[in-house]
Amino acid sequence: MEIKDKIVPLLQEQFPETNFEVTDFRGDLKIKFDASLIVPVGNFLKQHDELKFNMCEDVTAVDWATKKKRFTIIYHIYSLENKFRLRLACDVEENHPHIESVVPVWKSANWYERETYDMYGIKFDNHPDLRRMYMPEEYEYYPLRKEYPLMGIPGDLTLPKK
Amino acid sequence: MGLEAKLMSDGFLTTTIDALVGWARESSVWPMPMGISCCGIEMMAVAGPKYDIARFGSEVMRFTPRQCDVMLVAGTVTYKMSHVVKKIYDQMPDPKWVIAMGVCTSTGGMYRSYSVVQGIDHFLPVDIYLAGCPPRPDNLLNALMLIQDKIKNTKAREFQNIPLLEPVKVNGN
Numbered sequence: 647m648e649i650k651d652k653i654v655p656l657l658q659e660q661f662p663e664t665n666f667e668v669t670d671f672r673g674d675l676k677i678k679f680d681a682s683l684i685v686p687v688g689n690f691l692k693q694h695d696e697l698k699f700n701m702c703e704d705v706t707a708v709d710w711a712t713k714k715k716r717f718t719i720i721y722h723i724y725s726l727e728n729k730f731r732l733r734l735a736c737d738v739e740e741n742h743p744h745i746e747s748v749v750p751v752w753k754s755a756n757w758y759e760r761e762t763y764d765m766y767g768i769k770f771d772n773h774p775d776l777r778r779m780y781m782p783e784e785y786e787y788y789p790l791r792k793e794y795p796l797m798g799i800p801g802d803l804t805l806p807k808k
Numbered sequence: 809m810g811l812e813a814k815l816m817s818d819g820f821l822t823t824t825i826d827a828l829v830g831w832a833r834e835s836s837v838w839p840m841p842m843g844i845s846c847c848g849i850e851m852m853a854v855a856g857p858k859y860d861i862a863r864f865g866s867e868v869m870r871f872t873p874r875q876c877d878v879m880l881v882a883g884t885v886t887y888k889m890s891h892v893v894k895k896i897y898d899q900m901p902d903p904k905w906v907i908a909m910g911v912c913t914s915t916g917g918m919y920r921s922y923s924v925v926q927g928i929d930h931f932l933p934v935d936i937y938l939a940g941c942p943p944r945p946d947n948l949l950n951a952l953m954l955i956q957d958k959i960k961n962t963k964a965r966e967f968q969n970i971p972l973l974e975p976v977k978v979n980g981n
Binding site for chain 1 (some may be wrong): 887888890891894895920921922923925930931932933
């Protein structure tokens, strides 16, 4: 039995109440579930004896602009043992978009979550150091949101005096 | 026998202060390498043996602004980086010159985006705009020669904190 076919039944067994939406596109598996479960699901995937998803490769988000649950947060995780890559997805609301931080599960998520916070304004609860990554600390906007203009808002970033 | 010939025979040369200082300055233009992105690679090629910037007396890349005459801004300058570039420029002693190397530095280039300064002349006085993405090393040498011309033609006591001549635009290759 391939590792790919084991993941969803194992998850369903561990979390019987949860609805896991599974998408399999050209061999890339994506599992979508409720945002409140990200830490327990992550812990389970990492610590399960067979799955061992021990590496978090990326955390990012998608801004759907018009959907009621506006943002989808995406986690790319990898199992070095099984050489298998998996995507986790969680939807969050537009007002006060927030999700529990997965830094306690995967340490590498620290800067990825900071970057996602910087670009989309999604708060990661209990993150050890949730500061901006690229933009200046006092910056007010989130540049990768759909309403943000490409050339920025005039006067939002300062230049040195000539 | 004129005065000049008399001095020559005694082993002296006559000149003007401007010509002497101009010659000394143009022959030792020490660059401050601000290699911020990919243009920096071409800048390194210029320092290497094939293009050999030492032929122009500019091989002394100084990583302290205190000893530099010309700042080579080679690469995309973001708003965040602009403050650093300006701080380093401010630390360079007068007289000083700036080469904006590559289109990103000159105009923002392909990075028409909120994070990139659309040309460093928004906050720095630029002497030479150097086209190319990145410019070829020989193009950078051309820019350096134009800077040398500019230095040679500037009177010694006219140096101020602002560029004295109009900026020269260099065509692309």
